Amino acid sequence: MVRFTTRLAPAAGLVALLSCPTVAQAASSNVVVDGTSFALNGENVSYRFHVDNSTGxxxxxxxGGIVTGDIPADIVSSINGWVGEPGRVRREFPDQGRGDFRTPAIRVRQTDGYTVSDLQYQSHTVIQGKPELPGLPATFGTGDDVTTLTVRLYDNYSSVAADLSYSIFSKYDAVVRSVNVTNMGKGNITVEALASMSVDFPFEDLDMITLSGDWAREAHPQRRKVQYGTQGVGSSAGYSSHLHNPFLALVDPATTESSGEAWGFSLVYTGSFSVDVEKGSQGFTRALxxxxxxxxxxxxxxxESLTSPECVSVYSNNGIGGMSRMFHRLYRNHLIKSKFATSDRPPLLNSWEGLSFNYNASTIVDLAQESADLGIKLFVLDDGWFGVKYPRDDDNAGLGDWTPNPAKFPHxxxxxxxxxxxxxxxxxxxxLRFGIWVEPEMVNPNSTLYHEHPDWAMHAGSYPRTLQRNQxxxxxxxxxxxxxxIDFMTKLLNSADIxxxxxxxxxGIHEMPSPSTDHKYMLGMYRVFDTLTTRFPNVLWEGCGSGGGRFDAGVLQYFPxxxxxxDTDAMERITIQLGTSLVYPPSAMGAHLSAVPNxxxxxxxxxxxxxxxxxxxxSFGLELDPADMPADDKAALPGLIKLAEKVNPLILKGDLYRLSLPEDSxxxxxxxxxxxxxxxxLFYFQTAPRINNSIPRVRFQGLDSAAMYKVEGKGVYSGATLMNMGLQFPFDTDVGSIVVFLEKE
Structure with missing residues (x-):
């Protein structure tokens, strides 16, 4: 229900002080409106902007942190040089042209070919709750969780409207933004660039943190100083990709894991994306x-309209770790729709590294029996189970033909x-439960599907169709x-107890018939995900993109x-998993114990x-064949599986504190x-031997300083002692690890 609406009233221009919004003038204390000044309030964050009444x-x-009462307006420097006034102020949704030479949030090619816009404030609404985004994954919540402000901008010259959506999840200090662009004119237009979120920071030094890598080397944090000019990351692979993740953090140069200011931005999207950071000539830092x-x-x-994916922004005054925990809580409770979001993750064994393509009906039953004997509760059959005319005996054939291979499965x-x-x-x-591997968005040329529908494969006219992994x-x-x-997956899931x-x-996608195909693909993929996960709510779905190639908030809407x-090497995985945890909850990570040598x-x-x-x-699992393991390792597996089940509730629902990082310690x-x-x-690791050294202390975080804690194998200590002094845990091997439980008394 619309609670408050106003329209721009003529005014003389900027005033020295912006009026303090009052609760009486808005629907909720979380979104407060005073005339054309807007405030979104969380428990520890204020997000405020206003309309320049002279320009719209x-x-x-x-x-950033909570501000109350009147706030001083920025002093605009004198206009000397080439940069006009729009390039000298902090803009909320910058369009192209009119003296702002920085990267715009939107670029529209008009019917006549112009790319200049003049989007001005027209009206706004405030509602309790949060509407869904058409065809796109999005955070969700009731009126008790979230309040949404929508501000309408309008270009009187081109008849283009842009509705800016702001949803505040006050409990999580999170502001969620998206944009809906509508052509209100009579001719066709083209949206050439569209940012879900743009924010201009004041003149101050900032560092930026991104997650970069490649196949088997995902989510490595990169921290660097924001320099004058443009810098950023993105993906043109058609998917969010291993190369860069759709995530950005901006932090004060002094910010650490546990202290200082941090702003996190996460795009709820699975396709190609762009993260742009620009420090302009006036010293403001713009992030898009x-x-x-x-x-x-x-x-x-x-x-017609185009809706952008949404961007979730989180503010923390408790360091990078505080930012991460806000993302984790929000995503567990208000992004992941699955009933398995925070429960029922059985320890599993996946057949891939143990058997590869080399199995039949009897060998997988044997492997499942070995798994059950160890205490495993879910057996997963990986690649190689399908194909009739083109059997999937290697990665050269069969994708697209989702019928069990009769040579392997005669019944x-x-x-x-x-x-x-x-x-x-x-x-x-x-x-024991049963799971199965599929790759529904792909096809081998050696398949019945490709021979019947070659036009279904992504291609650009007569240009060669580039193969990758023979597909x-x-x-x-x-x-x-x-x-x-949707049809073959429905038949598969109805064919057996899966x-x-x-x-x-x-x-990735190498050739597209047009630039817009990528977003159309994502809308189609989300339709498929939504249909199947709604139709089969009792199935536990796991996403995979050659590993972490599609680890993004868009997939998490459907797959928990x-x-x-x-890369299942445990030493490498520490970096990958902790890097991923900068934005994504550990509950969402699949992680397996594999055979050695890795x-x-x-x-x-x-x-x-x-x-x-x-x-x-x-999701703890095994990636091996127990029959090939050394006897001592195999004997240790049941105990490790039981331990994994014991810690799992804390992983699924608990708060994560990165006490020390592998790149630093x-x-x-x-x-x-x-x-x-x-x-x-506590999970504590030694990654290389240290000879003739004293033993470091582990300083805990997040405990109740006044409470007493029973530390497994160590005794009872106060939270204050554990956090300010810490405990020592020696290792007598070159590399080692321990898991220690704490109980609050």
Missing amino acids: DLISDHF LGLNPNQLSWSLGPG GLASPVDQITGLQAANTSTD LVLNVALPEVQDFI SYIKWDNNR QIWASD QQTGRTLPISFRGHVAMMGG NWPAVLFISENGSQAV
Whole structure:
């Protein structure tokens, strides 16, 4: 229900002080409006902007810690030189032209070819709750959780309207923004660039943090000083990609994990994206996150609209760790829709690294029995189970032909699945569950599907179709491809007792028929995800993109967990998982204990070390064949599986504290604290030997300083002692790890 609306009244211009918004003039204390001044208030954040009554432009006032009462307006420097007044102020949604030479949030090519815009304030509304975004994943909440302000801008010259949506989740100090652009004119226009969020920071020094890498090297944090000029990251791979993640943090140069100011920005989107940071000539820092302009060129006819993905922004005055915990809580409670968001993640065994393509119905039943004997509760059959005319015996054929291979499964899937789900995990009355791997968005040229529908594969006219991993990308922008995927997945899930799906995607998009195809693909993919997860709510879905190639908030709307990386080397995984945790909750990470020497690095690590790293993810599993393991390692597995199940509730629902980082210390340490603060678990590692050295102390965080804690194997200490002095944990091996439980007394 609309609670408050106003229109711009003529005024003389900027005043020395902006009026203090009052609660009586707005629907909620979380969104306060006074005339054309706007304030969004969280528990520890204020986000404020106003309308410049002389130009109709939106001007940013503050995004940071709580401010109250009147606030001083920025002093605008004299106009000397080439930069006009729009380039000398902090703008809320900068369009192109009129003296602002910085990167715009929107660029529209008008019917006559112009790309100049003049978007001015027209009206606003405030509602309790948060509307859905058409066809896109988005955060959600009731009127008790979130309040939404929508500000309408209008260009009187081109008849283009832009509705800016601001939703404040006050409990999480999170402001969520998106934009809806509508062509109100009579001719066609083209949206060439569109940021979901733009924010101009004051004249001050800032550092930027991004997550970069490549296949098997995802989510490595990169911190650097924001310099004058433009800098940023993005993806043109068609998907969010391994190369850069759709995430940005801006922090004070003195900010650490546990102290200082941090602003985090997370784009809820799975396609190509752009993160742009620009320090302009006046010293303001502008940050923009949105669709990649090189893969947009979105045409709008009269009356048509384009809605951007949403960007979630979080403010923390408790360092980078505080920022991360806000993201984690918000995403667990208000982004992930699955019933499995914070519960029921059974320890699993995936067949891939143990068997690869080399199996049949009897061998997978045997492997499932070995798994159950260890205490595993979910068996997952990976790649290689399908294909009739083009059997999937390697990665050269079969993708697209989702019929069980009769040579491997002469009686179909139902028979071996029934045998597997009839097994019981050791020392429990729990029946083993069955899961299966699929790659629905891909096709091999050696497949019946490709021979029947070569036009369904993504291509650009007569240009060569580039193979990657011997496969092509299906054009999920096409409704017929969407329907094909929904149909075969529905038949597959109805054909046997399947309770888990691993949804893979093993290449980027090299050729598109047009720049706009990428966003159309994403809208089609989201339709497929939404249809299937709604139709099969009791299936646990896991996303995968050659590992972490599609680890993003858009996928998390539908899939409560994502495979973090194809690199299962535990030493590498510490960096990957802690990097991913900058924005994404550990509950969403798939992490497995694999065989040694590791397939990716060739490294051999103790089984306890491998297990302890893996159980820091919400979905703990094994990536091996137990029959090939050394006897001592195999004997250790049941205990590690039980330990993983014991810590799992803390991983799924608890708060994460990164006590020390692998890039900074030989002793990385991570603490998880339960929702009510009564329990905690410490993961502590030594990554290289240290000879003839004293032993460092682990200083805890997030505890109640006045409370007493029973520390497993150490005694009882006050929270103050644990946080300000810490404890020592010695290792007598070159690399080592321990897991320590704390109980609040």
